[in-house]
Amino acid sequence: MTDARLRFPPGFLWGAATAAYQIEGGVREDGRTPSIWDTFSHTPGKVLGGDTGDVACDHYHRWREDVRLLAELGLTAYRFSVSWPRVQPTGRGPAVQRGLDFYRALVDELLAHGITPALTLYHWDLPQELESALPGGGPAGGGWPERDTAYRFAEFAGLVAGALGDRVEMWTTLNEPWCSAFLGYGSGVHAPGRTDPAAALRAAHHLNLAHGLGVQALRAALPARARIGVSLNPSAVRPLTPSPADLDARRRIDALANRVFTGPMLRGTYDDDLLADTAGVTDWAFVHDGDLGVTRQPLDFLGVNYYTPAVVSAAAGPGGPRHDGHGASAHSPWPGADDRVAFHRAPGELTAMDWPVDPTGLKDLLMEYTAQAPGVPLYVTENGAAYDDKPEGGAVHDPDRVRYLHGHLAAVHQALLEGADVRGYFLWSLLDNFEWAYGYGKRFGLVYVDYDTQERTPKSSARWYGKVAASGELPRDLPESWPQG
Numbered sequence: 001m002t003d004a005r006l007r008f009p010p011g012f013l014w015g016a017a018t019a020a021y022q023i024e025g026g027v028r029e030d031g032r033t034p035s036i037w038d039t040f041s042h043t044p045g046k047v048l049g050g051d052t053g054d055v056a057c058d059h060y061h062r063w064r065e066d067v068r069l070l071a072e073l074g075l076t077a078y079r080f081s082v083s084w085p086r087v088q089p090t091g092r093g094p095a096v097q098r099g100l101d102f103y104r105a106l107v108d109e110l111l112a113h114g115i116t117p118a119l120t121l122y123h124w125d126l127p128q129e130l131e132s133a134l135p136g137g138g139p140a141g142g143g144w145p146e147r148d149t150a151y152r153f154a155e156f157a158g159l160v161a162g163a164l165g166d167r168v169e170m171w172t173t174l175n176e177p178w179c180s181a182f183l184g185y186g187s188g189v190h191a192p193g194r195t196d197p198a199a200a201l202r203a204a205h206h207l208n209l210a211h212g213l214g215v216q217a218l219r220a221a222l223p224a225r226a227r228i229g230v231s232l233n234p235s236a237v238r239p240l241t242p243s244p245a246d247l248d249a250r251r252r253i254d255a256l257a258n259r260v261f262t263g264p265m266l267r268g269t270y271d272d273d274l275l276a277d278t279a280g281v282t283d284w285a286f287v288h289d290g291d292l293g294v295t296r297q298p299l300d301f302l303g304v305n306y307y308t309p310a311v312v313s314a315a316a317g318p319g320g321p322r323h324d325g326h327g328a329s330a331h332s333p334w335p336g337a338d339d340r341v342a343f344h345r346a347p348g349e350l351t352a353m354d355w356p357v358d359p360t361g362l363k364d365l366l367m368e369y370t371a372q373a374p375g376v377p378l379y380v381t382e383n384g385a386a387y388d389d390k391p392e393g394g395a396v397h398d399p400d401r402v403r404y405l406h407g408h409l410a411a412v413h414q415a416l417l418e419g420a421d422v423r424g425y426f427l428w429s430l431l432d433n434f435e436w437a438y439g440y441g442k443r444f445g446l447v448y449v450d451y452d453t454q455e456r457t458p459k460s461s462a463r464w465y466g467k468v469a470a471s472g473e474l475p476r477d478l479p480e481s482w483p484q485g
Helices: 036-041 059-073 097-112 148-164 177-187 197-221 244-267 272-277 291-295 360-372 399-417 460-471
Strands: 005-007 013-017 077-081 116-122 170-175 227-232 237-239 301-305 310-314 341-344 378-382 422-428 447-449 456-458 473-475
Touching: 005 399, 013 116, 013 378, 013 460, 059 097, 059 456, 059 460, 077 170, 077 422, 097 116, 097 148, 116 148, 148 197, 170 177, 170 197, 170 301, 177 197, 177 227, 177 244, 197 227, 197 244, 197 291, 227 244, 227 378, 237 244, 244 272, 244 291, 244 310, 244 341, 301 360, 360 378, 360 399, 399 422, 399 460, 399 473, 460 473
Parallel strands: 013 077, 013 422, 077 116, 116 170, 170 227, 227 301, 237 310, 301 378, 378 422
Antiparallel strands: 005 473, 310 341, 447 456
């Protein structure tokens, strides 16, 4: 007889994730200065509806309420990010204690409720002064294309570790550096909105360098019990057909989406095909002797962020829509592949982001990371879906999200059965929030947020996920009556 439930290992972390700029608000309080996302969101035409993160979910004032929500849902871990300009306002110099005090109090509240804090140092909110660091600033400015930013990040990492190292054991250097580099400096759909393919590749390298320097700074400041990792958003890249041309398209995107980070971080190298594919964009002279020894640091875990797969083929010709899931722009986030690769929408049901639902991509990535980094534990540090949630009679029913979560948790369980050492799952996101260039138009949260009143309403998915977390077991099948049950 088939067991009706899929059991996860004892000690498996059941969490939810957020990011500072997306939820905190309080952007001008207690010494905080603008980040690149403050500047970008206040630039007309950059964010849907002209939305900004000025208030967001007002988490800066409502954090106790949000921790209570985590506890009431029965979650055992919370992944959050530290706002760099709140802690180190210009990206240089001493920390602002008021900023650190906010995170000290947040972590203490989490620990008091038995919730494991999982801290991310960088979730895209670079201090604006570092972006404008070169003479003239603006489009010709500094930021991640400049080597010095990596050293500034290491300094920031040391400041946060010195303040919170006695409270936090799980540390992540960077979240999705691919987005920071290629959406921020390539396609321009993310802050700072620059559109220079060579700058995007320089940014990617300096993010790799920042990761390595950051790990070194954390090791120097943290107790031995601390666990240090990084959260990547690897792409489950699939060829449209098994033709040699489509397989080569897959190889190109795998290099730009995945190996541009896993190569330096896990193996201390940039693969020859990546360098050859992008030779017309840059000569990679920004990689200095010794850099690839710094980027490859021993890691205690790897974080995998996954939402949807990518399907690619050889391009039939220039132009046409690019169904890569990364926003509309006349500029490509794929340097060296612009006229060679076409993106196609994968089959399957679509979320409100127009992203196809395919849990097999998550399982495939977990198995790939198991092969690439044997012996390194894995966490799913982001996974979730946006749907058009609407309150009805004081409740928010979201059966599509529950189906999405059920399928992806089942994929995690299958990866465990096949030998992947997955230690936890962080759902994106705890709260509906400022969804970057989409503003407040997309809702990923377990908890519905009325942005006018800041009232929080747990959705049906929150109750469902809380039951899974409490039991450590996933029903093999979803009962038809679950939303009302």
